[in-house]
Amino acid sequence: DPVAGKRKAAQCQVCHGFDGMGTNPEVPNIGGESEIYLIKQLRAFRDGTREDRMMSLVAKNLSDGDIRDLADYYGAIEITATVPQF
């Protein structure tokens, strides 16, 4: 449910933005990532198979439903990519 996900993204947007674009260089862009990838990473941070100072804390309290809603929301963002001419 992306609408619930947007509500739950209030805590995420500090670093990831509501548009999924990282607000500082340490933070990845997550807008438009596939839901499968987002769910896998949030679960990995929650169960410790992936570690990050911030995300390990944030993910600890996320339920499966929270993870699905957040993935629905950020996954629904549409991104375009333009490759510069080198």
Next chain:
Amino acid sequence: DPVAGKRKAAQCQVCHGFDGMGTNPEVPNIGGESEIYLIKQLRAFRDGTREDRMMSLVAKNLSDGDIRDLADYYGAIEITATVPQF
């Protein structure tokens, strides 16, 4: 060096595309990620602090120079994000 990075991305683009957009749902979009984040993740896959069936293999053979060039290339891709109205 993004030009060298584009050449080296020949192996990466199978999954990540030359535009950095994942070619299957298991694969993240890496176009437009910050170079700091890309370098940190590639080093983590190389030294094992982050694990992935595919990336752990790919990263094992990357030099620091390869990592910098690949981050230069994929980091130079410009992305835009459009948040759907819910």
